[in-house]
Structures are given as C-alpha cells and as structure tokens.
Amino acid sequence: MNERKGIRRREFLKAAAAGAAWATLGRRLHAGEPAPPPKTPRRPNILVIMSDEHNARVTGCYGNRTIRTPHLDSLAADGIAFECAYTNSPLCVPARLAFTAGKYISRTGAWNNACWLPSLEYPSIARTMTAAGYDALLCGKMHYDRTCRYGFTELGGNMNNGQMSGRGGRRRADDTSANTKTRDSRFADFHTGESSSVMKHDRRVTAGVLDFLAKRGATEKPFFLVAGYLAPHFPLIVPEAYYAPYKGKIPMPELPAGHVESQPLNYQHLRRGFGVVETDPALVRKGRELYYGLTQWVDAQVGEVLAALRKSAVAENTIVIYTTDHGENMGEHALWWKNCMYEHAARVPLIVRWPQRWTSGQRRTGVCSLVDVVRTIAELGGASVPDDWNGQSLVGWMDNPRTAWHDLAVSEYYAHNIASGYAMLRTGSFKYVYHTPADDRHPPARELYDLATDANEFTNLARQPDQKARIETLHAALIKELGRDPDETEQRCRADLARGYGRGGRGAGAGAEDT
Numbered sequence: 001m002n003e004r005k006g007i008r009r010r011e012f013l014k015a016a017a018a019g020a021a022w023a024t025l026g027r028r029l030h031a032g033e034p035a036p037p038p039k040t041p042r043r044p045n046i047l048v049i050m051s052d053e054h055n056a057r058v059t060g061c062y063g064n065r066t067i068r069t070p071h072l073d074s075l076a077a078d079g080i081a082f083e084c085a086y087t088n089s090p091l092c093v094p095a096r097l098a099f100t101a102g103k104y105i106s107r108t109g110a111w112n113n114a115c116w117l118p119s120l121e122y123p124s125i126a127r128t129m130t131a132a133g134y135d136a137l138l139c140g141k142m143h144y145d146r147t148c149r150y151g152f153t154e155l156g157g158n159m160n161n162g163q164m165s166g167r168g169g170r171r172r173a174d175d176t177s178a179n180t181k182t183r184d185s186r187f188a189d190f191h192t193g194e195s196s197s198v199m200k201h202d203r204r205v206t207a208g209v210l211d212f213l214a215k216r217g218a219t220e221k222p223f224f225l226v227a228g229y230l231a232p233h234f235p236l237i238v239p240e241a242y243y244a245p246y247k248g249k250i251p252m253p254e255l256p257a258g259h260v261e262s263q264p265l266n267y268q269h270l271r272r273g274f275g276v277v278e279t280d281p282a283l284v285r286k287g288r289e290l291y292y293g294l295t296q297w298v299d300a301q302v303g304e305v306l307a308a309l310r311k312s313a314v315a316e317n318t319i320v321i322y323t324t325d326h327g328e329n330m331g332e333h334a335l336w337w338k339n340c341m342y343e344h345a346a347r348v349p350l351i352v353r354w355p356q357r358w359t360s361g362q363r364r365t366g367v368c369s370l371v372d373v374v375r376t377i378a379e380l381g382g383a384s385v386p387d388d389w390n391g392q393s394l395v396g397w398m399d400n401p402r403t404a405w406h407d408l409a410v411s412e413y414y415a416h417n418i419a420s421g422y423a424m425l426r427t428g429s430f431k432y433v434y435h436t437p438a439d440d441r442h443p444p445a446r447e448l449y450d451l452a453t454d455a456n457e458f459t460n461l462a463r464q465p466d467q468k469a470r471i472e473t474l475h476a477a478l479i480k481e482l483g484r485d486p487d488e489t490e491q492r493c494r495a496d497l498a499r500g501y502g503r504g505g506r507g508a509g510a511g512a513e514d515t
Helices: 009-020 022-027 070-078 092-101 125-131 180-187 197-215 240-246 265-273 281-311 370-380 395-399 465-482 486-499
Strands: 045-051 080-086 135-140 223-228 318-324 347-353 362-369 408-413 422-427 430-435 445-450
Touching: 045 281, 045 370, 070 281, 070 318, 070 347, 080 370, 080 408, 080 422, 092 125, 092 370, 125 135, 125 223, 125 370, 135 197, 197 223, 197 281, 240 281, 281 318, 318 370, 347 370, 362 370, 362 395, 370 395, 408 465, 422 465, 422 486, 430 465, 445 465, 465 486
Parallel strands: 045 223, 045 318, 080 362, 135 223, 362 408
Antiparallel strands: 080 347, 318 347, 408 422, 422 430, 430 445
C-alpha cells in the first residue's frame, strides 16, 4: 500500500535542490520587521531534546511558581515558547511514531505501545533530513522496535530494544473490575533514591550527547540530533535533594463533587484498568511531590546538554527544540499517567531557540502539535517532505507572529484500558473529544470544553443543547483533518490489534502498559 513506500526518488532529488535555497528562509519577516540574514550561509544544526511524560504545567516558563526548571526557563527566555502545543497521542510509542512519520497515528496504524510503522524503510523525518544532506542521529530511547531505526544512526549505545507484537484489545464496556496489580506495582516506585532505570538511561543519554558535541566540528555537515530522555516518566524515584524542595508544598488535585462520576465511560475504564479507583491521599501527595522532583532532575540533564552546546564549535549555528511526547495527569481528574485528552496529558511544552534568527522571550498562543514540529524541522533543514504528511511548518509563524496560522491540533488514543478509541480536536479556545461507540449498547460520547473560561476542564459543554451546532462543526472538522471518520478508524484498529504482526520467533511484543 502507499503508506509502505519509501520516499520517492523525485523527493530525494527535490530535497537536494531545496537545501540550496535554505538561505532565503532567513529573510522572512520577524515580528513585522525585516529580519537580518543568518550570520552563516550554512544550514543550521537541529538538536531536539524530547523528554517523556512532562506535564507542561510543571515548568517555570509556563507559569508554575513552585517548580525549579531554570534551564528550560532560560531556554524559553532566549527563544519562543508555545502555549498551546499538543501531542498527537497521549501515549509513548504512538506519540513518537507520529513524530517519526510526520503523520497522525490512525494513518500509520501506530495504535499502541506494541506497534511500529508499516515499513522498515518508512519515509521518516530522519530519512527526509538525510536526503537533504544531514546526519540524522538518535541518542536515547524513542520506543522503537529493536529491528527499526527508521533512518537514524544511534549515538551512545543501543537504547531501543522493543519487541513489538502489534496486538491489543478493548475492555468490555460493562466491565467494572479494577487492575490493582498495576496500581500497586507503580505506586511501589513512589520513593526517593539515588538511582533508577529512568535515571540510569538518561545519564547515558546526557553522556552520549556531550561526547558528540565535544567532537563535532563547525565545518562538518549539518546534523539533526534527537536526544530521547525518559524522565519525568515513572517510576517516580528521585534523589532526596531533588525531592526535598517540594515536600509538603504541592497542593492536592482539585476534584469538584460529581466530576469523576460524570466523566466519559472510557475515562472510567482508564481508572479501573490502571487500578486507581481508590488511592491513598498520602500516596497521591507524595507522588505529586516526587514528580516535581524528577522534573527538576531532568531539567538539570537538559542544563548539562545546553552548557556543553555553548562550549562546542557548533553552538552558534544550532537550533534547540525542547518538547515531550505527552503529559502526566498526576492524580488530576482522579487519573494517573496519561492516556486521556485532558490538558495534563495531551498538552506538551514546546520551546524553540535560535538567536541567529528569532529574538528572545517570544510567545505563541495559537494551537499546534508535534506533527507541526516535524514539518518545521524539515523546512529549517531545507528538506522536501512527502506530499501526504500532516501538519504545517511553524517557521513563518515564528518569523512573524502576525502570520496566519491554522490554529489546530488533533490527538488520538486507540490503545489499552479503554472500551473504545477516541480522538480530540483543539482549535481556538475549544477542545472537542469524540469517543467512538464501545458496542451496540453504548453510543458515542462527547466532551466539549471552553478552555478560555474552564481551564481545568470541569464543565463538559457537550451536554448543553445550545452547543449542538458547535459540536457538529467541530466533528466535521475532525473528520476532515483526519481524512476518515473515527468510527471507521476504531473498527480498523480492532481488526489490526486482533491480527497482530505474526512475528513468530522475532518476539512476543512489549506489554501494552509498559511505557
């Protein structure tokens, strides 16, 4: 099928020609005034730092006055911070495969944490950048199958050993059982400690990136490097020095009376599937404090990378992009981890810095998503992308905040611990979520929030009769953007997950709840 074909020969040839035209990008308007041309004619290096499970609200530069994230705050102060950026799926593997492919997950079959892209030779962002003359490099985990790198060359050792089966399923709509084993195993890792699987991995990432930056020469070919961190993803284990500043200082989640009971069926299943139907308040408080500490810890890792970049030969000509794959609920809405479409899970931090082109301290309040970031990377590198990629490049909007922007983001979840898949559309101040029918007895469910007046998403406007026209408009826009009705997508997903990949001896597959 077309999704499995590599980049066509003509696209590779176009990419080489597009690289020669990169210098013209620097002459776009910036803040309404002619921007000076880049100080160097060379195309920029691009360093993407991608953490895992970072709730954007737990960052100083996004308004949190308790968290200590000085390095990310400094990055934002020197660059452009995006206020309304979203993941394309609130789950590790699908989110990172959307970033890799430049497409929504329903267009590639990246349904859950046991999935891969349709072909080993998939036309990825790495291959697109390579065709434009870049070294496409990966240091750290992108949750790839052990057989797949999608055009990246690894630094710092192999950190991608997944064994994807392509299998998965659904909870019965009327199943009220709770998986307390998952809850207990995860909550058991809410404590202080000097080492953990996450910290060990991330220290390797930092060491690999630092080694690369120290050796990279200014005259070598441009590089596109993704540094894939795991923190602040659970287990929530962090050194005491990072936990102490937050002990007793993080408020408990706000839960209005009746809110939990009013949530869609799928969110009830998320709670049951992860076993968090009842949680010890003391453990909730400690988990939130530890999450703050682990966020500060990964900020320190980012600080080491930024310090090494400043000392390197490539500092002046390197764009830095910081983001994450998805957020973390932290007990908000009585949910933990991610998987839902509330802001805590679906919204992500996004910061872009390159003083050579963009003045410091800027903000963009329009809506965007990770597939837009992929298109941005390609444009900055002078790369020609496949015609069927999703998203739009942010470059023109970064050059001039008055540039028209599509102000739209889509996110999808078709993975584990739910009765049916669902999809979100955010545009303007409204967020619309459509939950497909679980079975013949459970019709579709809808969420609608006006984030301008209800930032905490406690009032589901979908139940109000006067919102019917708005819901119809947003639903039509969702279908148009995705190119297919979510009801059809859910049926295709169920068939794919039941069939799996049939790998035989290649591996049984990563557990659907592993990441």
